[in-house]
Structures are given as C-alpha cells and as structure tokens.
Amino acid sequence: MIEKLKFYIDGAWVDPAAPSTLGVMNPATEETFARISLGSKQDVDRAVQAARRAFATYCDTSVEERLSYLQKIIAGFKARLPELARTMTLEMGAPITFATERQATVALFHFEEAARVLAQYRFEEPMGPGIIRREPIGVCGLITPWNWPLNQVASKVAPALATGCTVVLKPSEIAPISAMLVAEILHDAGLPAGVFNLVNGDGPTVGEAIAAHPEIDMVSFTGSTAAGIRVAKLAADTVKRVAQELGGKSANIILPDADLKTAVIAGVHACYTNGGQNCQSPTRMLIPRAQRDAAFAAARQAVDSVRLGDPLDPATTMGPLVSPAQFDKVQDLIQSGIDEGATLVAGGTGRPADLNRGYFVRPTVFGDVTPQMRIAREEIFGPVLSIIGYDTEDEAVGIANDTPFGLAGFVQSRNRDHARAIANRIRAGRVYLNGAPFDRSLPFGGYKQSGNGREFGVFGFEEYLEVKAILG
Incomplete structure (x- = not known):
C-alpha cells in the first residue's frame, strides 16, 4: 500500500489541517493500492498564503534563473519517467506502453516547451509612443483531471513557473499519485519554498476553495463543462482570470x-x-x-x-x-x-x-x-x-x-x-x-462550451501574463 498522506506546502511535506483519507483504486483490479489525504479550505488557505509570500520575490527572478529551474525539472522528470508511467497505469489504467510513450512523455514535453518559449520570449517591447510589458499574473490555482494526470498538470505548471507565477495545484483525487511524484521532482529541482504547492482533495471542497479564494489571481481548470461553469461562477466574485479546457464532441x-x-x-x-x-x-x-x-x-x-x-x-x-x-x-x-x-x-x-x-x-x-x-x-x-x-x-x-x-x-x-x-x-x-x-507548440483550447483560453506553446505561456502599457 502506497501512503501519500501529506501535502506539499511552502517547500515541505506537511500534515493536513484535519485527518481525512481516501483510497486510490487500480481500475484494472478494483483494488485499493494507495491512500491520500483529502484537504480542506484551511489547507488551501495555507497553500495560497505560501504562494502569495513566494510570489513577492519569485516574480522578479531572471529568465536565466527560471530556465535553470526548468532544466533541473526536465532532468528529474527524465530520470523518473518509468516510475511516472507505471504510476499512471496503476491509478487510471493506461496501458504501460501508452503511459510511457504518450502519458509521461507528453507531460515532459510541456516543461521542454515552456523552456523553449521562455528562452526567446520578449517580456518588453516598444509600441507606438510607449512600452508594452508583460508581467506574471500572480498566484495561480490549477485544477486538473484524471484522464491525462500529468499532461494536464505539466501543461499548466510549466508555463506558470516559466512566467514567474506561483502555484497551488489540486490534482484529481482519482489519479493523484503521479502528481505527487512531480511535486518531489520540483522540490529536488530547488524551487524556492512556496513557489509550488499541492493540496489533494475533491472538487466541491478543495477545488471550490481554490476557485473562490480572494488571494488567487488566476484559476486554470480542465474537466467537465458543468464543473467548469461552477468554477467560473465562484471565480467571478473576485474577478480573477479563468482559463478552461472543457468537454468535446469532435x-x-x-x-x-x-x-x-x-x-x-x-x-x-x-x-x-x-x-x-x-x-x-x-x-x-x-x-x-x-x-x-x-x-x-x-x-x-x-x-x-x-x-x-x-x-x-x-x-x-x-x-x-x-x-x-x-x-x-x-x-x-x-x-x-x-x-x-x-x-x-x-x-x-x-x-x-x-x-x-x-x-x-x-x-x-x-x-x-x-x-x-x-x-x-x-x-x-x-x-x-x-x-x-x-x-x-x-x-x-x-x-x-x-x-x-x-x-x-x-x-x-x-x-x-x-x-x-x-x-x-x-x-x-x-x-x-x-x-x-x-x-x-501550437495552441490547444476550445470554442463555445469547450472552454476559453489556450494551452501549449506561446499561447499557453501568455495565459499566465498580464499586459502593462508604460507611457511617457
């Protein structure tokens, strides 16, 4: 039995505010193979406060510093790729060949792509009589699904870190173990405390606490259209940016x-x-x-x-x-x-x-x-x-x-x-x-009720940036 009962907050693995556990099932055997803790509003608040403190300095890190972190993450990801693939096979049933060649590898690609975009991105450029400056949006709440457990984590976390944002992640409670391994990789890469935080939990508790939190500047959600509507309504009270990748019927x-x-x-x-x-x-x-x-x-x-x-x-x-x-x-x-x-x-x-x-x-x-x-x-x-x-x-x-x-x-x-x-x-x-x-490298996202905003490449990168005009 794999025991992953702590959350990653402010650079350390910590106990939840209140004990509450959930078994993680292998869908091929119908047997529980791991246990996690379910978080609460208090856990989310603790993670958000850590991310807010970290943002004050991480937002000013140089491109070279952030590239260095990304390269260490990429190296750690490659070293643990077989373990990540096997974990996804256990938690959501993806065949091991597919999990290795697609699930884990495509997730790695997002960190490589974020590094590629960051290395050549112009955060300032002249326009007319002024300057256009792009700055990190702030603390980002990321809510990800179970079907591509690491692809969707990486497609959000990688550009958020690359742009200078800080993160509170809630992976799916159905397939959470692989995301916790990524937290270990990020820790080993030496990210400053509070830049990345992970709280497990369900949507109605942890997901809604993230969407509604006044100290979160942006929420990025991937999941069903119905859940995306709920996230958007909760986020509206604080007028935070909402990026959504929702359902499809292609x-x-x-x-x-x-x-x-x-x-x-x-x-x-x-x-x-x-x-x-x-x-x-x-x-x-x-x-x-x-x-x-x-x-x-x-x-x-x-x-x-x-x-x-x-x-x-x-x-x-x-x-x-x-x-x-x-x-x-x-x-x-x-x-x-x-x-x-x-x-x-x-x-x-x-x-x-x-x-x-x-x-x-x-x-x-x-x-x-x-x-x-x-x-x-x-x-x-x-x-x-x-x-x-x-x-x-x-x-x-x-x-x-x-x-x-x-x-x-x-x-x-x-x-x-x-x-x-x-x-x-x-x-x-x-x-x-x-x-x-x-x-x-090309943008991914939907029209109509399939969502708003884009992921991947430069379009996904710019989702995590605010635009400032400087005149005079």
Whole structure:
C-alpha cells in the first residue's frame, strides 16, 4: 500500500489541517493500492498564503534563473519517467506502453516547451509612443483531471513557473499519485519554498476553495463543462482570470475523395485513444452515405485489432475505464444507442467476455446514428464511436458544427487544399488534417462550451501574463 498522506506546502511535506483519507483504486483490479489525504479550505488557505509570500520575490527572478529551474525539472522528470508511467497505469489504467510513450512523455514535453518559449520570449517591447510589458499574473490555482494526470498538470505548471507565477495545484483525487511524484521532482529541482504547492482533495471542497479564494489571481481548470461553469461562477466574485479546457464532441469528416478504409481504421483508433477518455477524441465519424457498408467493414476490422487486458502487459492496447461511475455512465450511453435505433456495428454493453474484473468496456461502434441521438450529442468518455452518414459536404459541416462543443475537428481527404477548405468552416479550436500528429507548440483550447483560453506553446505561456502599457 502506497501512503501519500501529506501535502506539499511552502517547500515541505506537511500534515493536513484535519485527518481525512481516501483510497486510490487500480481500475484494472478494483483494488485499493494507495491512500491520500483529502484537504480542506484551511489547507488551501495555507497553500495560497505560501504562494502569495513566494510570489513577492519569485516574480522578479531572471529568465536565466527560471530556465535553470526548468532544466533541473526536465532532468528529474527524465530520470523518473518509468516510475511516472507505471504510476499512471496503476491509478487510471493506461496501458504501460501508452503511459510511457504518450502519458509521461507528453507531460515532459510541456516543461521542454515552456523552456523553449521562455528562452526567446520578449517580456518588453516598444509600441507606438510607449512600452508594452508583460508581467506574471500572480498566484495561480490549477485544477486538473484524471484522464491525462500529468499532461494536464505539466501543461499548466510549466508555463506558470516559466512566467514567474506561483502555484497551488489540486490534482484529481482519482489519479493523484503521479502528481505527487512531480511535486518531489520540483522540490529536488530547488524551487524556492512556496513557489509550488499541492493540496489533494475533491472538487466541491478543495477545488471550490481554490476557485473562490480572494488571494488567487488566476484559476486554470480542465474537466467537465458543468464543473467548469461552477468554477467560473465562484471565480467571478473576485474577478480573477479563468482559463478552461472543457468537454468535446469532435467530428471526423471523411470526404468522398479520401481513402475510406484507411481513414476509418485510423479514425476508430483515434477515437479509442486513452480508452476513449480523451476530450478531443473524434467520436463522431461522418462518412458519405453511399459508403456505409465499406465504412462498417473497416470499423469492424479496426475493433478486431484492439487488445484489451492487463494494462501492465506491454502488448495491451486498451485498459479499463477509470472508475465504476465512469463504467456505468458509458454502459448507459451504449444502451441508449441501442434503444434509439442505431445499428450496433461492433461491441455493445457489458465487459469483454474474457475479463471478469476491472472496469473494462467493449470497444463499440454504432452506425446509422442520427445527430439527435444521445450518443451523438453527449460526451461519452469511453471507447464508443458514432458513424453518421451525409450526402453533401455542406451537410457534413453542418452536422460537425451542430454541437455545444468546439474543442477539435478532423478532416480526411486526398486533396490537402480540399481538406483545408473544410477545416476553415469547422467551429473548433484545433483541426487535424489527414492524421496529423499532436503538436505541443501550437495552441490547444476550445470554442463555445469547450472552454476559453489556450494551452501549449506561446499561447499557453501568455495565459499566465498580464499586459502593462508604460507611457511617457
């Protein structure tokens, strides 16, 4: 049993204000493998006061000093990458190969990217008759989710530290252990006391205390749209900056001139990334109606290649969902697809036949889905794909944009200019053409109810800066 019962506040591991513990479950075995403490408003206040004191001097550190800290963090991260990957496999079920190659590695990329941006960023520049100066916004409250436990921590912590801000982090209580290892890495890098602080806890207690705290200048939140609305309302009373990365229901438009089989197979696997627990997953596949049967056959072929099983087995390509609540939600939505008349192309309700424990879900594909079905409108957060037919490109674009979300979009075509023309019409913060890979330097964030603000690269860096005009 891993015991992580302290919080990291003001440069030291300290006991919570009041004892309250929570077991952390391995979703592949349904067994508790670690225990953490749940924090309170008092713990948040203690962390915020430490961050406020530290900001008075950390905000004035030189670029060279902050680069030195980032380089030490990067070295520590690399040294402990296998441990970080294995921890995420245990706490949220990501297959070990995926956890190593994507979950942990992509998190490392954010510290490297923050260092790259910092090294060349101009914090002052002349403009007209004056000077524009960019300064750290202050104390930042960071609230992160369980599905990419370290990616989302790093995408917020790295630019915050790089810009000269101080931090109070609340990682998800469902997958908190990997974030606590990062706290150890930051401590070993020699960050001044109070610059980084970590308090575990649940959203209604610790998360809301962070969002409402008058001494926090900015709150950055990643999670559900409903929770993001709550954070924004709590933050409004103190008029703090709010950056949000929320839900998604991304469309993948396969144009008539695309290689259908290749595009469908790739689209299924993209939808199933991280077991489908991925906010930008292309969960709505739009295909020319005349190619229905060929698309269904290709989708079945893709599903047949998925290997579910022990996430510690390097050959496993899909692990369990993170929790019983998530399992039940996905089962309910799969059943709704059946009840509303969609064609079950692959998968269905229940666990895979050969797995009698763990929150494993059968990789599922529905065809003949209409845009008003629940599976086409709600964020499922599991390995469930909806295939929707269209007759014209205008209809396809209309279906893609008929959603309250706008996080990402996907377009497939043999003609890059054709794909680009469609991408320009998609109302989303990021559009991938023809299987383009993830890129950490380009901005990530949403339109509409998928959030506001941007993460990654220079855009994510500037989220943590205020703009000052100096005249005369």
